[in-house]
Amino acid sequence: MDTALTPLSYQPYLDQLIAFGSSEARKPDLLEAKAEYFRLTGEVFEDDKLFELRMASFLDYYLYDRVSPLTGKTPAAELYEQRLQSAPPEEANAFRSFTETVHGLFEVRKLGKGMVRLRELFSGKDFDVTERRQIAGLTTGDVLEARLVPFGGHLLFSSAFCYHPAMALKAIKAEVKRRKKKEPERPAKDLVWECARRALNVERYRQLSVEKLYDFEQKVL
Secondary structure, three states, X not given: OOOOOOHHHHHHHHHHHHHHHOOHHHHHHHHHHHHHHHHHHOOOOOOOOOHXXXXXXXXXXXXXXXXXXXXXXXXXXXXXHHHHHHOOXXXXXXXXXXXXXXXXXXXXXXXXXXXXXXXXXXXXXXXXXXXXXXXXXXXXXXXXEEEEEEEOOEEEEEEEEEEEXXXXXXXXXXXXXXXHHHXXXXXXXXXXXXXXXXXXXXXXXXXXXXXXXXXOOOOOO
């Protein structure tokens, strides 16, 4: 494998991580993690419009976030530690990237040529993401759940997104502000998962308004 880390060399390393995380020996743990993820974000079914995106988000959750009860580490951390012992430094560094992802709720601040500027809603920090594709329908002011992967001096999008309606931005921002003030110890991820459940309800309950479905004073349906 070419050891020069560039956005073009990202996919082969990711493929290795996916193969490692989905090996036959891990299947029981993978199924347990899937059930956990659905409890957090709402269960999806094959005929749901969001099914493919949600399965991509689940894979991200499993590889990057979920600490295995068997090893006490995420699959990404496990593979990095293995490669640190056996692979050339440049290759090991590629796998380290998968242990340093940034996952959260972001507002789109700017769309440039080959670049998307995002602002993470809890920290207020801006990130410039390298993106050569035109992401369909993405406009300034949109809010989305995304994962950013540092790789070869760039920030790249993972394949997993959860888009939230433009009409929900005001409510989401207000809830971020409220939680930071009233519940500062509560993990930011809690709101990421709750918003994912609400986005699923937007697809399922078309008769209800977005404002009602993103009313954070009400429980998720």
